[in-house]
Amino acid sequence: MWFIATNLALWVMLVGQGSCQQNFPRTTCGGEMEGDTGQFASPGFPQDYRPNLNCVWNIKVPEGRVVFLSFRFFALEMNARCMYDHVSVFNGRGKDAQLLGKFCGTFRPGALVSTSNEIVVKMATDDSTENRGFLASFSSGEPHKQSKLSTTCNLVDVIVANLKITLH
Numbered sequence: 585m586w587f588i589a590t591n592l593a594l595w596v597m598l599v600g601q602g603s604c605q606q607n608f609p610r611t612t613c614g615g616e617m618e619g620d621t622g623q624f625a626s627p628g629f630p631q632d633y634r635p636n637l638n639c640v641w642n643i644k645v646p647e648g649r650v651v652f653l654s655f656r657f658f659a660l661e662m663n664a665r666c667m668y669d670h671v672s673v674f675n676g677r678g679k680d681a682q683l684l685g686k687f688c689g690t691f692r693p694g695a696l697v698s699t700s701n702e703i704v705v706k707m708a709t710d711d712s713t714e715n716r717g718f719l720a721s722f723s724s725g726e727p728h729k730q731s732k733l734s735t736t737c738n739l740v741d742v743i744v745a746n747l748k749i750t751l752h
C-alpha cells in the first residue's frame with residue numbers, strides 16, 4: 585500500500601508540473617510515435633523498469649518540422665560511463681544516425697533537437713539494479729531555428745577567415 589501511495593504521489597507531482605494536456609504516456613518497451621506532440625515513458629513507469637531491456641522508440645513529427653525532445657523525469661542506474669543502464673538519443677533513423685547523447689543516473693538531460701523530422705530513443709538495461717526510468721515528451725518545431733544557427737556559424741566562418749588573413 586505504501587508503495588502504491590508513493591507512486592501515486594510521484595505521478596500527481598509529475599502531472600501537476602506545467603501544462604500537461606497530453607494523455608497518460610505510453611509505457612511500452614519502444615514503439616512508433618507519430619504526431620505533433622506526444623509523451624512516452626520507460627516500461628512500467630512510474631514503477632521501476634525491468635532488467636535486460638532493449639527498447640527503441642521511433643518518433644516522427646510532420647514532414648518539414650524538427651523534433652524537440654525533453655525528459656521530464658529521469659532516473660537510471662548510475663555509472664560514470666553509463667555502461668549498465670542507459671538511454672541513447674539519435675538524430676534520425678538508420679545505422680549512421682548521429683548520437684545526440686547517452687544518458688544514465690539521475691541527472692536530467694537537457695532538451696534535444698533533431699535536424700530532421702525524426703528522432704530515435706533507445707533504452708538498454710543490464711541484469712541487475714533498476715530504477716524508476718524516464719518520462720519524456722516531444723513536440724515539433726520550425727526548422728528555421730536551425731538556419732538561424734547556421735547563419736551564426738557562417739558569421740563565425742567569416743570571422744575565422746578574417747583572422748587567418750590578419751595572421752598572414
Ligand SMILES: [Ca+2]
Nearest residue numbers: 661710712713
Ligand atoms: Ca541495471
